[in-house]
Amino acid sequence: MASTESKQATGKSTVTPTTGGITAPAGFKTAGVHCGIKASPSALDLAVLTADTPASAAALFTTNLAQAAPVLVSKKHIEQSHGIAKAVVVNSGCANACTGDSGMEHARRMAEETASAVGCTPDQVLVASTGVIGVGLKIDRVVAGIRAATAAMTRGGGSDAARAIMTTDPFPKECAVLVETPGGTFTVGGMAKGSGMIEPNMATMLGFLTTDAKVSPSLLRRALQESARDTFNAITVDGECSTNDVLFAMASGASGVVIDDASYPALLEGLLTVSKELALGIVRGGEGATKLIAVTVADAATVDAARQVARTIANSLLVKTAVHGADPNWGRILAASGRAGVPFDVSRATVHVGGILMFEKGLPHDEAAPLVAEHMKGTEVQIDMNLGSGGGASATIWTCDLSAEYVRINGEYRT
Amino acid sequence: MASTESKQATGKSTVTPTTGGITAPAGFKTAGVHCGIKASPSALDLAVLTADTPASAAALFTTNLAQAAPVLVSKKHIEQSHGIAKAVVVNSGCANACTGDSGMEHARRMAEETASAVGCTPDQVLVASTGVIGVGLKIDRVVAGIRAATAAMTRGGGSDAARAIMTTDPFPKECAVLVETPGGTFTVGGMAKGSGMIEPNMATMLGFLTTDAKVSPSLLRRALQESARDTFNAITVDGECSTNDVLFAMASGASGVVIDDASYPALLEGLLTVSKELALGIVRGGEGATKLIAVTVADAATVDAARQVARTIANSLLVKTAVHGADPNWGRILAASGRAGVPFDVSRATVHVGGILMFEKGLPHDEAAPLVAEHMKGTEVQIDMNLGSGGGASATIWTCDLSAEYVRINGEYRT
Numbered sequence: 107m108a109s110t111e112s113k114q115a116t117g118k119s120t121v122t123p124t125t126g127g128i129t130a131p132a133g134f135k136t137a138g139v140h141c142g143i144k145a146s147p148s149a150l151d152l153a154v155l156t157a158d159t160p161a162s163a164a165a166l167f168t169t170n171l172a173q174a175a176p177v178l179v180s181k182k183h184i185e186q187s188h189g190i191a192k193a194v195v196v197n198s199g200c201a202n203a204c205t206g207d208s209g210m211e212h213a214r215r216m217a218e219e220t221a222s223a224v225g226c227t228p229d230q231v232l233v234a235s236t237g238v239i240g241v242g243l244k245i246d247r248v249v250a251g252i253r254a255a256t257a258a259m260t261r262g263g264g265s266d267a268a269r270a271i272m273t274t275d276p277f278p279k280e281c282a283v284l285v286e287t288p289g290g291t292f293t294v295g296g297m298a299k300g301s302g303m304i305e306p307n308m309a310t311m312l313g314f315l316t317t318d319a320k321v322s323p324s325l326l327r328r329a330l331q332e333s334a335r336d337t338f339n340a341i342t343v344d345g346e347c348s349t350n351d352v353l354f355a356m357a358s359g360a361s362g363v364v365i366d367d368a369s370y371p372a373l374l375e376g377l378l379t380v381s382k383e384l385a386l387g388i389v390r391g392g393e394g395a396t397k398l399i400a401v402t403v404a405d406a407a408t409v410d411a412a413r414q415v416a417r418t419i420a421n422s423l424l425v426k427t428a429v430h431g432a433d434p435n436w437g438r439i440l441a442a443s444g445r446a447g448v449p450f451d452v453s454r455a456t457v458h459v460g461g462i463l464m465f466e467k468g469l470p471h472d473e474a475a476p477l478v479a480e481h482m483k484g485t486e487v488q489i490d491m492n493l494g495s496g497g498g499a500s501a502t503i504w505t506c507d508l509s510a511e512y513v514r515i516n517g518e519y520r521t
Numbered sequence: 522m523a524s525t526e527s528k529q530a531t532g533k534s535t536v537t538p539t540t541g542g543i544t545a546p547a548g549f550k551t552a553g554v555h556c557g558i559k560a561s562p563s564a565l566d567l568a569v570l571t572a573d574t575p576a577s578a579a580a581l582f583t584t585n586l587a588q589a590a591p592v593l594v595s596k597k598h599i600e601q602s603h604g605i606a607k608a609v610v611v612n613s614g615c616a617n618a619c620t621g622d623s624g625m626e627h628a629r630r631m632a633e634e635t636a637s638a639v640g641c642t643p644d645q646v647l648v649a650s651t652g653v654i655g656v657g658l659k660i661d662r663v664v665a666g667i668r669a670a671t672a673a674m675t676r677g678g679g680s681d682a683a684r685a686i687m688t689t690d691p692f693p694k695e696c697a698v699l700v701e702t703p704g705g706t707f708t709v710g711g712m713a714k715g716s717g718m719i720e721p722n723m724a725t726m727l728g729f730l731t732t733d734a735k736v737s738p739s740l741l742r743r744a745l746q747e748s749a750r751d752t753f754n755a756i757t758v759d760g761e762c763s764t765n766d767v768l769f770a771m772a773s774g775a776s777g778v779v780i781d782d783a784s785y786p787a788l789l790e791g792l793l794t795v796s797k798e799l800a801l802g803i804v805r806g807g808e809g810a811t812k813l814i815a816v817t818v819a820d821a822a823t824v825d826a827a828r829q830v831a832r833t834i835a836n837s838l839l840v841k842t843a844v845h846g847a848d849p850n851w852g853r854i855l856a857a858s859g860r861a862g863v864p865f866d867v868s869r870a871t872v873h874v875g876g877i878l879m880f881e882k883g884l885p886h887d888e889a890a891p892l893v894a895e896h897m898k899g900t901e902v903q904i905d906m907n908l909g910s911g912g913g914a915s916a917t918i919w920t921c922d923l924s925a926e927y928v929r930i931n932g933e934y935r936t
Contacts, residue, residue, distance in 0.1 A: 169860065170856060170859040170860050171858070171859035171860075171864065171865060171867055172855050172856055172858070172859035172867045203852070204852065204855070204880070204883060204884065204885060205884075206882075206883050206884045239852040240851070240852055240884075240885040240887065344838040344839065345836075345837075345838065346837065346838065346839050346856065346857070346860070347856070347859075347860040348856060349852075349855075349856055349859070421760075422760075422761065423759040423760065423761065423838075423923075423927070423931070424759065424761055424931055427927070427928050427931035427932040428931065428932065430928065430932040431931070431932030433932070436655070437618070437619065437654040437655055437764075440587050440619070440764075441585060441587055441761065441762070441763060441764055442761070443586070443587070444585040444586035444587035444762075444764070445584065445585050445586075445761070445762040449586065450586060452586055452587045465619070467621075468619060468621050469619065469620075469621045469655075470619055470655040472655065508838075508928060508932075509928060509932075510925035510928045510929065512838070512842070512928075513842050513845065513923060513924060513925045513927075513928060514925065516838070516839055516842035516843065516846075517842035517843065517845040517846035517848070517923075517924075517925075
């Protein structure tokens with residue numbers, strides 16, 4: 107049970123890894139079950155996460171105009187509940203997107219069944235789905251799954267839950283950290299699923315974060331937005347954005363450690379650490395990916411400008427295929443930067459790959475190519491583009507290489 | 522020789538195909554030679570195009586901030602000459618990009634040598650290069666090639682020139698049309714090269730248009746911009762934009778048919794027809810391409826909005842791989858539209874593929890999938906996204922499918 111003694115997080119915080127995922131923080135239970143949406147009887151396809159008492163909650167949703175029923179329902183719920191949630195219910199195998207009125211009914215039904223099982227109002231339940239789109243949910247199976255999951259919830263169910271939200275992700279993604287402050291220690295945990303296909307359909311990113319810090323819904327929301335900007339929103343596999351993307355955070359307060367404006371940096375650091383680990387896991391597990399690529403753009407006029415150039419490089423097919431082939435092709439990095447819509451002077455720009463200078467003062471350093479090629483044969487590739495604008499702003503975007511396997515996964519005829 | 526009798530183009534024009542390319546219009550000669558930039562002794566790698574007398578000229582250049590030396594030199598020349606040119610010189614096999622001061626000297630030298638051979642000022646010569654970047658031109662070979670080419674120019678050299686500008690384009694692209702107006706007939710011709718690699722480096726689009734209509738540089742420029750908007754600027758292979766892209770147009774006036782504001786539509790129609798044929802040839806010959814995809818977005822609020830959505834669909838990796846695999850995946854088309862940054866109501870939108878309705882009123886028409894899959898197995902795929910905004914504006918973008926062969930071409934380690 108949650109500690110009731112209240113401690114004030116203050117001073118400098120230290121973040122260290124710990125075991126577990128979404129139930130590493132106190133005050134949460136979870137379960138992952140097979141309810142029959144996925145064909146294989148051993149495949150988990152439904153997860154429920156609950157807080158022992160109604161928790162502060164915050165959520166970010168896909169910006170795609172085509173939004174799935176669970177996205178629309180969760181948006182409404184978190185608004186109606188003023189940022190309070192007691193449970194999250196997630197199914198994989200079916201996105202419940204482009205499913206019309208019956209899809210909306212099914213998403214509402216998922217919330218209602220979960221609410222009645224855990225004892226809260228339906229608007230204190232957030233709903234997420236991932237999988238094939240344009241196909242209706244087998245709602246009877248889902249309802250049976252919700253009943254089974256809510257009956258089976260434990261403090262140790264995190265790894266089942268992390269598996270139950272996967273589609274064809276090559277591995278589950280969960281993570282937790284301890285945040286120690288002079289005023290007390292709290293825990294942040296999370297799980298995510300990335301770009302996989304249950305059928306050749308669109309990929310979806312789902313992320314779930316928990317903490318036992320005591321924080322208001324509004325401060326949790328601010329921390330979620332700020333941490334996502336440089337983690338979940340700073341990754342790209344193929345530049346696509348799904349109908350179902352969601353990122354939910356819940357704070358149980360069970361550690362008794364209170365977060366206010368002064369101790370906000372400690373919460374932010376915890377969320378950032380967990381989110382970055384999960385986000386990089388999504389990129390590493392991207393479809394057909396064999397390498398993680400970090401693209402850092404430095405000395406831009408503004409952070410937004412740096413991010414825009416980094417994103418253009420990270421989404422460039424020519425850069426992604428060059429990295430796949432370990433080709434030290436600085437020209438593609440420069441050319442992608444040059445079409446990013448951000449003005450800069452090419453003669454002041456530099457390109458480093460793996461920390462090795464490849465382009466400076468308008469001219470290549472081709473003698474570096476063999477060393478750079480060695481770096482690019484590894485599984486982590488670092489690209490640094492310095493715009494030389496004098497503005498000093500920088501940003502990093504993470505992506506993966508583009509392989510023939512990506513084409514195979516997404517180009518196979520599905521009937 | 523050019524007719525000296527002046528005729529006024531008037532009334533309704535008819536455009537019909539004719540044989541030949543850039544020398545189909547009267548008043549032009551050309552030659553393509555091997556000068557030794559490409560390794561194979563049989564590979565043509567330098568072309569010169571001249572007008573019998575100084576011609577009206579117009580040019581469009583890459584918008585990339587990293588611009589190759591020939592782009593910078595040609596920009597300066599067409600400005601200095603106030604839109605008059607007597608020759609174009611093009612080499613393939615080396616882009617003369619990111620080559621510093623010596624690259625600028627080489628590009629100027631190409632213009633000077635051509636000018637002295639054909640009898641004009643250097644600023645009446647436009648220069649273009651395509652091929653590997655960051656490598657210096659073998660300028661002595663290029664100069665010898667210019668002398669050989671200018672000595673060999675004929676009215677029948679068009680197909681050699683079209684081959685000499687290729688890198689790894691799978692086929693040469695040339696085309697010509699007759700434009701008949703009640704006031705007289707003129708000819709428009711052209712050649713282009715697309716996305717191919719001399720080494721695994723960036724692709725470059727070069728386009729050259731000629732006409733024997735008599736038209737002022739300013740009106741020619743207007744027609745070039747307007748025709749490129751819906752042709753050369755409405756295609757995408759991989760969303761990349763090179764350091765060397767150029768589109769040049771020259772008007773000899775040799776037909777004696779005068780184009781003024783009233784007869785401008787006839788010139789535009791001729792340029793549009795030739796440009797569309799060449800641009801679609803570039804897409805058909807795109808790296809690894811097996812299918813031409815036309816993406817038409819209709820009923821947008823503005824043409825720009827329609828173009829933005831069409832471009833987002835056309836550059837979507839998930840759409841391009843689905844078309845490659847003949848997968849009738851309307852969900853990817855809808856999801857790409859939804860992230861294009863143009864507001865629309867999904868419940869009013871429709872998606873047709875091959876003219877067959879796949880999505881309407883928020884719901885799929887999955888019964889159409891087998892028929893659509895048949896259409897997608899062909900070499901030309903038509904995607905229609907209607908935004909249902911009531912604005913009535915539409916635009917088409919052409920692209921190709923994304924195959925494992927694209928990854929192979931661009932991912933092969935180059936050393």
